[in-house]
Amino acid sequence: MRLNYPPNVKIIKVPCTGKVDVIHLLHAFERGADGVYIAGCLEGDCHFLRGNLRARKRVEYTKRLLDEIGIGGERLQMYNMSAAQGPRFAEVAREMTERIMTLGPNPIRAKNREP
């Protein structure tokens, strides 16, 4: 479909969102990611039965952690979409990018820039 979306979105492939660990998410923020989102199968349609539901729980948990440490849970988001929803994929990429633009850079990064 070749639908345009912002190039700042880069993908790390996992076999199932159920594989995404809290550590992976926190690590990304620690290394300076401004935003992270997980794109999983539609709820009820998980290829591995319920991995996406587990991912959602972890995302919710990690959001709370991010809030606590001042990075902000809104930088992390879980989305559900099917392989046939190309337009939705592009829409989410844009939506998330816009959100992060409004939020500005990851505070860890901002701090680093200070002299």
Place this chain on the structure above:
Amino acid sequence: MSDNNQRKIGSVMVIGGGIAGIQASLDLANSGYYVYLVEKSPSIGGVMPQLDKTFPTNDCSMCILSPKLVECGRHFNIEILTNTQVEEVRGEAGNMEVSLIRSPRFVDEDKCVGCGVCAEKCPVKVKDRFNEGLGERKAIYIQYPQAIPLVYQIDKDHCRYFIKGKCRICEKLCKNEAVNFEDTEKRYALKVGSIILAPGFELFDPQLKGEYGYGVYDNVVTSKQFERILSASGPSMGHLERPGDKKEPKKIGFIQCVGSRDLQAGKGYCSSVCCMYAIKEAVVAKEHSGEVEPTIFFMDIRAHGKGFDDYYKRAQEEYGVRFIRCMVSKIVEMPRTKNLRVTYINEEGKPVEEEFDMMVLSGGLTPSEDARALGKRLGIHLNQYGFCETSQFSPLSTSRPGIFVSGVFQGPKDIPETVAQASGSVACASGLLSESRGSMVKGKEYPLETEVKDISPRIGVFVCHCGINIGGVIDVPQVKGYAESLRDVVYAEEGLYVCSQDFQELMKKAISEHNLNRVVVASCSPRTHEPLFQETLRETGLNKYLFEMANIRDQCSWVHMRQKEDATKKAKALVRMAVENARLIQPLDELSLEIKNKALVIGGGLSGMTAALSLADQGYEVYLVEKEAKLGGALHDVYYTLEGDDVQSHLREIMKRVEANPSIHIFKDTMVVDFSGYKGNFETGLMVGPGMFYRKLEHGIVIVATGGEEYKPVGEYMYGEDERVMTQLELEKRIANGVPELSKIDSIVMIQCVGSRTEERPYCSRVCCSEAIKNSLKLKELNPKMHICILYRDIRSYGLMEEYYTLARKKGVKFIRYDLNSKPGVTVEDGALKVDIKDPALGEDLSLSPDLIVLSSAIIPKENDELATLLKVPRTQEGFFLEAHMKLRPVDFGTDGMYVCGLAHSPKLISECISQAYAASARASTILSQERIHVGGVVATVNGDLCAACLTCVRVCPYDVPVINEEGFAEINMAKCQGCGSCASECPAKAIDLQHFRDEQILAKCNALLEGVL
């Protein structure tokens, strides 16, 4: 050996590349036969790629089909012959010669890499048939983006060069020189042992029903056009809009039975699927926009499949789809608004006019003209509608030995039945050719794998231009140069088409000359090309897991076309991530395990016996376990079919064949008491009667065929209180036994849906409507004057059975409808039976005084709780066994090596049980035909030293794989693990890692992605 002492040929031709042909090809190729898959169009896929969603799960049609397409496309033992038609078949079963005609594609299949540059620049726009004429494509085209083979084709009728003699732009642009305007028609012949027909269907042409204005009014569309409108890949990119003016329609009407159940149109049959697809389309439209108000105009809602009635109910209650039982008499377009005024007679008999924004015609299924002509050329019998004629007891055999049939060409049916028949026809072909299994298949020898553990990584990076697809956006030489600078990269190269045959040779040379032990390709997408590159690695002696792909086309150049600099920057980042991951990837061993080539079939009814016989015919030993003292199950209570076949004599014959077959070991009076193992290696414990001795069996697969039975409706409609109230099977027994009083009976009332479609049992039992019609016709034979009244909710005489419904009405059987909230009342007055009912058509209360009342009682599963627990297989709420996937894996359980068929799966007809039993046998053969299975690869592994045996993984695993072993830590069986990684991310001690996606790797990718941002 066959009669003429000639060895049978171990290859099979499958005609038709829709879902039936694809499934048949895969099952054949995976069980030791070489397959020629013949398809008349440029790519395989059939109708499924055009569909948006599938009922009753609303799965995306393309998403579930695509893995099968890809597997078919790259299978060693499937040769896809597109643009090809069968001309003639000579010879006999086992040895056939097929002559074929291949029409020219004008693009070389070996050279085209499917990059699509030609189509982008082609100046000619053509109405796109894939989008049912609603969109446009170019004169050089692929049918749809996921097409297999991914090779373009020139539409000669529209190509400017062919019409005007000038253009050839595509030829100039194609850097691979794949375009060949001199391509010609080719005729050739192939030898095969058997043929499977799966030519599919087409939709009834609604222009033949002029009153609906199709082709005249813009906003009257066919159901298939509506699928394309709903589809995200369709002409409106998934925006619900009507074709006339692109406005979003609010009121959408669906007209059922357009070209079905219509004697005037020469279609005396029901197309079986239109009710469900219309409901699905209505629901999906509603999901697109809450504003939509869908209305379905219907005669009977035929929701007779598994989970269908529930879906129908949800459509009404949750989505507010309006259902109106009536015939639409005409549609008139309003000249200004282009809206449609629909005239119909409502159920109270009053004419109503109503305006709609859009009308969808639910067209019936009909065999294509090509399929009919093919049938005639092959000399097989077709029925009056052009469907292939088969018998109730051999539903997959055509009239010509060695030629089998599956899918809609055999009669209208839905996708799961089509898939079951496709697998089933494979079992038939395989039963015929088993002596030649493995004789034609191509194997491949690979060099011994190079040891790379403990050797520092030497990475090669290959960056692809993909014509101009990547190179036109991304600065490929720059990316290549950047790759050379990365850690552990010892070689980098760029190529116009990295996937082309000559570049693959170059890659092999580079691997050996530079001692590469990891390979990164930066190109299109692993979805289509990873297996190809992995294959090249294997040919050079590298483990296939030592490969990593950077997706710089689908995830970069295609989607950042207008940001060239950013795209190049991103491509570098993606390459950096791939290289960092490649540094850490390890070769993975696939463990090879021996297979027990024996089958266990649980249940000795029709389905179990049919499966056992088919497995024995295919050359396997079978253990057949039956709980009762005799074989036959529920079939003992059925005497004849609707079509008039003698069931009991068939039962006697099949029982005799099973008992006499030396490969089938029968255990009667036997219970399954324990069960363990995994595909290829199961162990089952039995208590064998009558002495109840314990016996242990080892086997490679399990088929569950525990059957079902008629529900005894004690307490309903005075059943069990008055002996004049009986079930259909009880009546059938009396008819068959020639009880003389029957012919003296003056009047009978039959009540449908007793115990079905109720709160307690929400499903439709599928067979009761035809059962009632069958018994009525028998009674009418005994006494044509007998008054027979059938009280029904919807008559579900789907498929060709519709003809018998018509016949019954012609013979004077009366059909009176009732609603669930005004069920018939049965009482006894002065010793006489009395039935009170409210007729919704007339709005009157009726009182009938029959001599007999016959209840069309539900089909319920046989007691199976304990077995389900032992086998760890799921069941539906109603207690039927639940298959792995409603649509495409109808007889597989989610656990590999386990299958289900017959009434244990859901209520169904004899012929459908037989098809499913054959299907289970064919699916089983994909395992049993192997000597060894390879397990492992991307699976979770446990580090016992770190494991605290906390049971988290045991709870988390969706497949119940982890167990705590004798040494006290978690163990994950490689053969059972599906590789999702859920356990790895939940393990609190981090004792579990998912191979190939180890935490270390994901973190390294993360670091590479974010390099330099801090």
